[in-house]
Amino acid sequence: MERTLDMASVDEIREKQQRVRELMDNEGLDALALSTTANFAWFTCGGGNYVGIATEIGVATAVITRDAKYIVCDNIEAPRIADEEVVDQGFEFKTSFWYEEKKDEIIREIAGGGALGSDTPMAQAKNVAAAVDACRHSLTSDEIERYKHLGQDTGECLALACREAKPGMTEHEIASELSRNILARGITPVVTLIAADDRISKYRHPIPTDNKVDRCVMLVSCARKWGLIVSATRLVHFGPLSPELRVKHEAVARVDAAFIAGTKPGANVGDIFNRAVDTYA
Known part of the structure; x- marks a missing residue:
């Protein structure tokens, strides 16, 4: 077998x-x-x-x-x-x-x-x-394979929920779509955060509410399986991005890229973090 x-x-x-x-x-x-x-x-x-x-x-x-x-x-x-x-x-x-x-x-x-x-x-x-x-702290080769699989599944579940999101939906309704996709794959959503429009910048941990989506929504999942947890975030914008929002998005992407590029076998965690901090400047 x-x-x-x-x-x-x-x-x-x-x-x-x-x-x-x-x-x-x-x-x-x-x-x-x-x-x-x-x-x-x-x-x-x-x-x-x-x-x-x-x-x-x-x-x-x-x-x-x-x-x-x-x-x-x-x-x-x-x-x-x-x-x-x-x-x-x-x-x-x-x-x-x-x-x-x-x-x-x-x-x-x-x-x-x-x-x-x-x-x-x-x-x-x-x-x-x-x-x-x-x-x-040090993952086994089997755990790495599980993590890759869990990360792919979590990303796909977020993508499916993002495509279901529409203006006028409440944050609770979008949360239910995300949780449904995750649970259907045998994954447990231990944290689900949804924020529409001004709640995105106002709160770091936006628990879903009855607030309705107008132009933008953020979906966050901490998804657990096999004792491993993948944390992932997606943003959906309806209509053209404003210049201000585009600049902010590109800045965040650069910081994220610094973390990813610096994460290599043998790298010191402190050095990776400092490299990302420098990217903020």
Whole structure:
């Protein structure tokens, strides 16, 4: 069977286990608990441990020891996570009834009295959230392929919504078109911003309103899949651009181009940022 982007490769699983166990060595840990949606998705190569999308901590925790790895959750969540999120990744499930609320207790039992680390506050555990973040900074080759695919899909969804936008539509109506396109591709829109006309320059984060489009509208999406998020913006203008708006658009494009041109393997992030700042001048 041909491997899809939803399937974790042996190389990616091995690479992430190695990074985590190196972290455990550096922090003197015997077990590590990963409960945030971002870290769970990273370690499981794109798996989801959330039910509601507006949460940072999921309903399941990945626990890694020196020689094994576990998923700790309640009996309600276990079947779906096993069947759809961590297939063939070698996890052993440790569950309890949903009403017992024993997840932290089970995690400490897995640690067996040894040093326990966690990416969230937990009794008798060392918070190593910053160290876990550092593990995620360098993308694997599989993650790069997923990012490319997600970026293309997000761009296409924005383009479709832009073509649907018309003068007289409300920002809420345009937001619904954008979200419909994104959700239809199995992507979660974690942020959707829409601004018409003067709201574009007035607010940095314009939550959609009943404001109607006259001449111009901005669409923004932060789209999540496999634990990765692509942020993209598109602008639509009805009728000829004013000279002032054209100058502003070209200036922004130059700054964006400076960021893109400077982003190369081995480049220092600070240098890339400073190069873009210089472009503003």
